[in-house]
Amino acid sequence: MAIQATEQKTDLSAVVDKVVRIKGNGTGNPTVEKGVGVTVTRSALGVLTYAFKDNPGNFVCAEAPNFESSTPSSLAGWSAVANNFVAPTATTPASVAVSIFNSTFAATDLSATQWITVVFKFQWAGAGV
Helix, strand or coil, X not given: XXXXXXXXXXXXXXXXXXXXXXXXXXXXXXXXXXXXXXXXXXXXXXXXXEEECCCCCEEEEEEEEEEEECCHHHHCCCEEEEEEEECCCCCCCEEEEEEEECCCCCECCCCCCEEEEEEEEEECCCCCC
């Protein structure tokens, strides 16, 4: 049985989700497993920068950071915080940096057995676009 897509209900018009799932790589750049038109780079300890190939629209929020691991208990207490959205220019793409913190609140990188999925919400039309 196929899952039917449904229109998202929100008080904002034309909001679209960009779902990005990446696999960690320690101090190297992670692997994008899900997400079209996005590149993810490790920009500092515990900081992943998501760059969007095309202008995604007005940034609404980043939500649902979901961690996964081959050893789930290793991620207990972890959190992720999105930094400010950086609008695209003629020479640089739109981007959002996400900072990852472990259970002791220290910035940390994802290992090769850890993943994070983030849902970025953008408004394509309507007020403020």
